[in-house]
Amino acid sequence: MKLPAFSVVYKQDWFTRESYRTEGDVAESFLSQSYAGHFNERPYLRHRCFLYLTKTTRERTRRRSDFSTLCRGYILPKEITDWDAVVKFLEAVEQFERIMNDSGHVRMKRLRTEELVGTEDSPGLFEKYLALEMEDRPPVLQDICLDPERMRVGDKRLCLHVLSDTEDLPASVATDRRYERLSTDRSDCMLSFAAPVGLLLSCNHIYSQYVFIDDAQEILQQMEKTSRNMLSLSRYSRSNAVNHEWAEMFLDEAHTQGLLPVRCHCNVLAWADDGEELRRIKNDTGSQLALMGCVPRHNTVDPPRTLLVGHSRKCR
Structure with a gap:
């Protein structure tokens, strides 16, 4: 089941430093207790995915993140108030969840309202995100400094x-790649392409991926037009001829394999408690992005x- 056009898929991976806690049980065997005691209080990087x-x-x-709704007469767009469109989207979401769970690779659970907005005793996911805290302790109000250079x-x-x-x-970008440190001549250790900014980045951080699904037919038609223009201008520049070939290859795969053109944005948000650790984290994050073959771009x-924007995507 394909999600409808103009949908946004936002995958948020939390990696937080925590200490291993044992869940002791009197009925456990001696070996189980020794195993739990060996790892008790050891630091590790915990992964949560939303x-x-x-x-x-x-x-x-297509709207920019700095757009304000204060200049509009209404907040909700007219398309969202169409109940039939809402029902179709919810049906697509349920089928999406069923397909993901039936694959056997991941397990998805839909969050309840109290898990999102919180209760009087425990904060919800919205409040945890704004406080950058994943612990289920009583909520504490914290100030947010919005200075871009030292947020x-x-x-x-x-x-x-x-x-x-x-x-x-x-x-070239693939779903996985060979991890040289754990690979041998006879066996390959395959990790995710984004593993360097995942568990291999040993600091508190959030890796966010936004996938924007637009009108596929409209985009393919625009690419067809662009490809024809490149073909017409190919005699004047070799780069136009190369771009025409790449566009034709993409269009052929899109039509034969049913691929959807999408837009994507990824970012790594890391944090530290002091300036010295923050400088180290900046260098580590840039190095991990370079290991992926990407150009590190520090946003200031x-x-x-x-x-x-990450918070507003949750509230919609």
Whole structure:
């Protein structure tokens, strides 16, 4: 089941430093207790993954993150108030969840309202994101400094690296790649392409991936037109001829294999408690992005907008 046009798939991976806690049981055997005691209080990087599906409109899918709704007479677009469109989107989401669970590779669970907005005793996911805390302890209000050069959430200092331009990506991108440190001549250890900014990045951080699904037919028609223009101008420039060939290859695969053209944006939001650790985290994040073959781009202009956009995607 394909998600409808003008949908947004937002995958958010949390990696937080925690200490291993044993869940002791009196009935456990001696070996189980020894195993638990061996790892008790040892630091590790815990991974949590959240997937958000948002139905937007043609107008809003191309809107900038710094747009304000204060100048509009209404907040919700007219397309969202159409109940039939909402029902179709919810049906697509349910089928999407069923397909993902039936694959056997991942297990998805839909969050309840109290898990999103929280209760009087425990914060919800929205509040945890704004506080950059994943512990289920009583909520504590924290100040947010929105200065792009030194953004802070409470005592945490933030840095942001983004991947939003195809020129920053390597020549070829795959779902997985060979990890040399754990591979041998006879066996290959395959890890995710984004593993360097996942568990291999040993600091508190959030790796966010946005996939924007537009009108596929409209985009393919625009690419057909662009390809014809490149063909007409190929005699004047070799780069136009090369671009024409690449466009034709993409169009052939899109039509024969049913692929959808999408837009994507990725960013790594890391934080530290002091300036010295933050400088080390900046260098580590840039090095891990370089290991992926990407050009590290440290964003110092709009980290506050990026943080708030991630929150607004959850609220829709």
